[in-house]
């Protein structure tokens with residue numbers, strides 16, 4: 260068979276207003292319109308969504324997994340970014 | 355269905371000791387493995403095989419039940435069955451997507467099913483002869499699937515575990531609608547009750563076979579347990595299923611077709627008769643009643659709809675060329 264592969268899309272769903280869109284899964288579709296319809300059928304059969312985004316998987320730019328340490332390690336030592344780093348006497352009350 | 359996915363799975367792997375020890379330590383710490391993480395080749399291979407076979411089972415599983423959609427006895431039953439079969443299609447799609455994260459394409463996976471290279475659960479090679487079979491499938495087959503799939507929600511591979519959580523949420527409706535069909539038949543006329551009993555007689559043993567061979571025969575099970583792809587052995591899950599299902603059969607007033615079935619106080623579970631493993635292996639090897647019909651139906655669907663895939667791709671290409679031309683003006 261000489262058929263071309265159908266492109267892959269990532270599906271993001273907002274469950275309800277007030278929440279952000281969250282990755283729900285992926286699917287194959289030839290274009291955006293078909294991707295949206297398929298996302299509706301595959302991922303929102305029980306009222307899971309108020310809004311759907313579809314993005315071509317090939318358009319997603321991801322961090323390099325082999326550079327995980329360079330990328331995220333520096334924040335590990337910066338404990339002064341957390342509120343618990345600072346000593347406030349109990350007498351001050353909740354802060 | 356899903357422990358059958360491991361039949362013939364070869365978890366052999368060739369990484370060095372240090373790599374494997376580090377990987378095992380992550381697994382033992384209950385850290386999830388995500389698609390881009392380093393993983394042993396054997397882990398990847400085992401998962402692709404198991405997830406793909408699980409996906410194929412969902413898709414082929416649509417056929418025996420689809421057979422009854424146009425003949426459902428009421429509109430309520432028809433709507434429920436239609437929704438259930440559509441769910442199974444969805445389960446197949448979630449699972450194919452999870453397998454694809456491991457670097458195999460959808461087209462390859464579908465090819466493996468259509469060429470007969472990949473297997474699917476043996477249970478779907480049995481025919482659905484009466485309406486009671488639809489009730490029995492929901493009750494027993496989806497019931498067994500749930501037993502298998504709940505521990506898979508904690509599988510060490512993230513995408514598979516996430517797909518299973520979605521699937522499990524949807525499965526409980528499947529089992530309940532099946533049991534409700536059985537209840538209605540068992541409270542109906544003598545003929546209806548006999549039909550329910552006949553369906554149980556035919557589906558009981560094949561349902562037990564869904565859990566796969568005995569632990570002693572299940573060669574690659576240990577590696578899958580160590581990698582936490584699998585959390586319980588085949589026999590453990592089968593026992594759980596029997597213990598949960600026998601009281602449900604009693605409630606219906608039906609007899610489980612196993613004269614050796616007996617409550618064992620000491621083990622706190624039922625003892626049961628021996629499964630006909632010759633039948634099991636014969637179905638797995640392609641000689642069940644419906645193996646050929648199932649593959650034929652899948653191939654026909656794929657071939658007959660090739661023009662739709664081609665047309666959709668051609669349309670999308672044309673539209674994008676037009677868009678580029680308009681943008682250039």
Ligand SMILES: [Fe+2]
Nearest residue numbers: 412441442445
């Ligand atoms: Fe399913």
Ligand SMILES: [Fe+2]
Nearest residue numbers: 412445499521
């Ligand atoms: Fe399933």
Ligand SMILES: [Fe+2]
Nearest residue numbers: 442496525528
């Ligand atoms: Fe199901």
